[in-house]
Amino acid sequence: QVQLVESGGGLVKPGESLRLSCAASGFTFSNYYMNWIRQAPGKGLEWVSYISSSGESSDFADSVRGRTAISRDNAKKSVYLQLNSLRAEDTAVYYCARSYQYKSGWSPGFDYWGQGALVTVSS
Amino acid sequence: AIQMTQSPSSLSASVGDRVTITCRASQDIGDALGWYRQRPGNAPKLLIYAASHLQGGAPSRFSGSGSGTDFTLTISTLQPEDFATYYCLQNYDYPWTFGQGTKVDIK
Numbered sequence: 001q002v003q004l005v006e007s008g009g010g011l012v013k014p015g016e017s018l019r020l021s022c023a024a025s026g027f028t029f030s031n032y033y034m035n036w037i038r039q040a041p042g043k044g045l046e047w048v049s050y051i052s053s054s055g056e057s058s059d060f061a062d063s064v065r066g067r068t069a070i071s072r073d074n075a076k077k078s079v080y081l082q083l084n085s086l087r088a089e090d091t092a093v094y095y096c097a098r099s100y101q102y103k104s105g106w107s108p109g110f111d112y113w114g115q116g117a118l119v120t121v122s123s
Numbered sequence: 124a125i126q127m128t129q130s131p132s133s134l135s136a137s138v139g140d141r142v143t144i145t146c147r148a149s150q151d152i153g154d155a156l157g158w159y160r161q162r163p164g165n166a167p168k169l170l171i172y173a174a175s176h177l178q179g180g181a182p183s184r185f186s187g188s189g190s191g192t193d194f195t196l197t198i199s200t201l202q203p204e205d206f207a208t209y210y211c212l213q214n215y216d217y218p219w220t221f222g223q224g225t226k227v228d229i230k
Contacts, residue, residue: 044210044221044222044223044224045159045161045167045210045212045221045224046221047218047219047220047221050217050219059217059218061218062124062218095166095167099214106155107155107214108157108169108172108173108176108178108214109157109169109172109212109214109219110157110159110167110169110212111169111172111178113166113167113168114166115165115166116166
């Protein structure tokens, strides 16, 4: 069965960095776009970033652009989110989720999600 | 970015009730709209994709309709496990954006 397992969350101080990992299993990882979505405590969902199936393209939300990098290793079936210059407002549960992108550009959205990794930014 | 406006933000209902949640996009998104249910402490789960298509494994009491800018999620007969927060998501253009959520609680 499809599984996505995030790791790497924790407590960091403002200005520090953190790398989140998401390990995938149960599907052909290299066929799927991978995404990160976050949820601040008691708040709604915010898409953060995606990376294409090959890793050639990616994009970021304005709220993290310039401070964040996304990468993937298809051999290890893993996707990574590097968070730099962290701020208190980056405190959230970070979910990884897969999405399939047809050649037309159409996608059915996030069909599988991990259980999330909590990142807390506090001094 | 495309803005997604959900209504209501919360509602109270009883088991067996019919519930309707709406989502409005700030521009035409065709049918690039999904609905997700999030139970407390859990990750969201896809219920409906492409506005009206039931995701595999999702209960048939969930249905979606709409296109363009106005969309609806209907739960035909509310079950105990449906007391949760529901989000719409536009996946027409990046950044993909969610509605603010609709919390369904017990009356």
